[in-house]
Amino acid sequence: MLDTMKAQTGKTEFGYNSKIEGDIVLTTVDAALAWFRKNSVWPMPMGLACCAIELMAAGASRFDISRFGSEVMRFSPRQADCMIVAGTVTYKMASVLKRVWDQMAEPKWCIAMGACASTGGMYRSYAVLQGVDNIVPVDVYISGCPPRPEAVLDALMKIQEKIGKQPILQDTVIAKALHLQGT
Amino acid sequence: MTALEAANSIKAKFGDLISEPTEFRGEISLGISDANQIAAICGFAKSIGFNYLVDVSSLDNYGEDPRWTVVYHLRTMLAGVEICLKTSVSEEKSELPSVVGVWRTANWHEREIYDMMGIRFCGHPDLRRILMWEGYPYYPLRKDFPLAGKPSDLPGVAFTRVTPMEGGPFVTVAGVGDSSAREPRVRVPETNE
Numbered sequence: 001m002l003d004t005m006k007a008q009t010g011k012t013e014f015g016y017n018s019k020i021e022g023d024i025v026l027t028t029v030d031a032a033l034a035w036f037r038k039n040s041v042w043p044m045p046m047g048l049a050c051c052a053i054e055l056m057a058a059g060a061s062r063f064d065i066s067r068f069g070s071e072v073m074r075f076s077p078r079q080a081d082c083m084i085v086a087g088t089v090t091y092k093m094a095s096v097l098k099r100v101w102d103q104m105a106e107p108k109w110c111i112a113m114g115a116c117a118s119t120g121g122m123y124r125s126y127a128v129l130q131g132v133d134n135i136v137p138v139d140v141y142i143s144g145c146p147p148r149p150e151a152v153l154d155a156l157m158k159i160q161e162k163i164g165k166q167p168i169l170q171d172t173v174i175a176k177a178l179h180l181q182g183t
Numbered sequence: 184m185t186a187l188e189a190a191n192s193i194k195a196k197f198g199d200l201i202s203e204p205t206e207f208r209g210e211i212s213l214g215i216s217d218a219n220q221i222a223a224i225c226g227f228a229k230s231i232g233f234n235y236l237v238d239v240s241s242l243d244n245y246g247e248d249p250r251w252t253v254v255y256h257l258r259t260m261l262a263g264v265e266i267c268l269k270t271s272v273s274e275e276k277s278e279l280p281s282v283v284g285v286w287r288t289a290n291w292h293e294r295e296i297y298d299m300m301g302i303r304f305c306g307h308p309d310l311r312r313i314l315m316w317e318g319y320p321y322y323p324l325r326k327d328f329p330l331a332g333k334p335s336d337l338p339g340v341a342f343t344r345v346t347p348m349e350g351g352p353f354v355t356v357a358g359v360g361d362s363s364a365r366e367p368r369v370r371v372p373e374t375n376e
Binding site: 124125127 | 348
C-alpha cells in the first residue's frame with residue numbers, strides 16, 4: 001500500500017498505519033487535546049448585518065462549515081467557543097455584544113468578519129463603533145464587504161491553526177493535579 | 184376626489200390656517216401656519232378619506248426662524264390620492280401636538296423625530312428615544328451636529344466616540360462616469376466649516 005501511495009504522490013506517507021501499529025495511536029496529551037479542541041470550535045454567530053447572510057451560506061450545504069467541525073452554531077454564549085462578529089456594530093449594540101462576550105466561557109476566540117466589524121467600514125458615523133476590537137480581543141480579521149463564505153472558512157482554519165499551537169496543560173489546574181508541570 | 188379637490192376641502196374647512204395648495208412634480212402640498220392645529224387638521228383629513236399616514240419627517244432650516252419644518256405625507260388607500268402637509272415650529276418652542284390619536288402609526292414616526300431632531304410631540308403616549316438610547320445627550324440629525332459625532336458616555340448603557348473621518352466624508356456619486364468615478368471618495372461638502 002505504501003508503495004502504491006509512493007508511486008501516486010511521489011512521496012512516502014508517514015503516519016498511522018493499522019498494519020504496523022494495530023489499534024494503538026501514540027501522541028501527547030497536549031497534542032490530542034489541541035486536536036479535539038481545534039476541530040470542535042462552536043461558533044457564536046453574532047449576526048448584525050449583511051455579513052450574517054454570508055455566514056449562513058458558510059453554514060449551508062454548498063460551503064458546509066461542518067467540514068471543519070464548526071457547524072454547531074450556539075445561540076447561548078455559555079456553549080460557544082468562537083464569537084463571529086458578522087456585521088455593523090452600533091454603539092447601542094456594543095454593550096450587548098460585550099456582555100455576550102463576557103458570558104462566554106474560556107477559552108474563547110473572536111473573528112471580526114468584514115469591514116464593519118473590523119474597522120467600522122463605510123459607516124464613519126456617530127452611531128457606529130469603529131471596529132469591534134475596541135471592546136473585545138479579536139484573533140482573526142476578515143476583509144471584504146461582505147466576505148465570501150470561503151473567507152470565513154479560511155479564518156476558521158487560521159483560528160484552528162492558532163488553537164493547535166496553544167499549550168493546554170501547562171500552568172493549569174489539571175496539569176498541577178497530574179504533576180505535569182515542566183514535563 | 185383628486186388631491187387638489189382634497190386640498191381645497193381642507194382649506195374650505197380651516198380657512199386662513201391653510202396656505203394656497205402648491206404643486207411640485209404632481210404632489211399637492213399645503214402649508215399650515217399654526218402648528219398647534221395640526222392634530223385637528225389631520226383628524227379632518229382622515230375623515231375625508233386619508234386613512235394612511237405614509238410618513239412624518241422633519242427638516243432643520245438651520246440659521247432660519249422658525250427652525251423646524253414638520254412634514255406629513257397622507258394617502259387614501261382606496262383611491263391612492265396623496266397629499267402633503269407642512270408646518271413650522273420655532274426652536275424655542277420645539278413642540279407640536281401629536282397625531283397618534285388620528286393615526287396610530289404616527290407613534291414611531293414621532294419618536295424617531297424626537298430622537299433625531301429633538302422636537303417634542305405633546306400628547307404622545309410614549310415619547311422615548313427609538314434609535315439611540317435613553318440618556319444620549321445629542322440629537323444627531325440636527326445641522327449643527329458634526330457628521331463624526333460627539334463623545335458621550337453613559338456607564339453601563341453605551342458610549343460614543345468621535346469617528347476618525349480620515350479626510351472624509353466618503354461620498355458616492357450616482358450615475359456619473361465609470362465605476363471608478365462613482366466609488367466613494369473624499370468629497371467635502373462646500374457648506375462644511
